[in-house]
Amino acid sequence: DTAVSQTPKYLVTQMGNDKSIKCEQNLGHDTMYWYKQDSKKFLKIMFSYNNKELIINETVPNRFSPKSPDKAHLNLHINSLELGDSAVYFCASSRTIPITGGLNEKLFFGSGTQLSVL
């Protein structure tokens, strides 16, 4: 069983289209994330949800809208896709929110969605 699964694996679309990426985790974790990885492999956090509540919203265009119907799912919808949105998007989860001095929280990643905007 895949712990963090996201679909689709590849997404090729035209500029201006709207697309969604789905993510599910079966680890029983409370916290889920979306990361964007650029061509230089830099991992940038986009959003984080804890028990369906948004807790991190980095500087991301409002064309990106995450939705968490329950704590096992965090989907990412992107409106009006642009060329610069081309990247690999990773969903991840952790048992709970990392806190300085707290327990050793680890991130578990999905296998990524390669988005190509033409």
Add this chain to the structure above:
Amino acid sequence: GESVGLHLPTLSVQEGDNSIINCAYSNSASDYFIWYKQESGKGPQFIIDIRSNMDKRQGQRVTVLLNKTVKHLSLQIAATQPGDSAVYFCAVTGNQFYFGTGTSLTVIP
């Protein structure tokens, strides 16, 4: 905030040699550190971790060293194998996960 940097973006080593990947962090209050391995076409996977009350931790063929004085950690891979070719990330945990820029390790057969 936290900034996490790696000294070398790419590293090539001969099969069988040892590899050392370095990482610097800026927040002296950071207390938990993780190394991830990302193979081509996959998501990052946990390799080894270390808490700030330790300066060394060993796994199977991997060792993480933490120097809190200079805010530096390193990942050592013994007897590097072709399957070790990947991008390696250090991550520092504060109130979120802060990732380094990644080092691409290539193992030459």
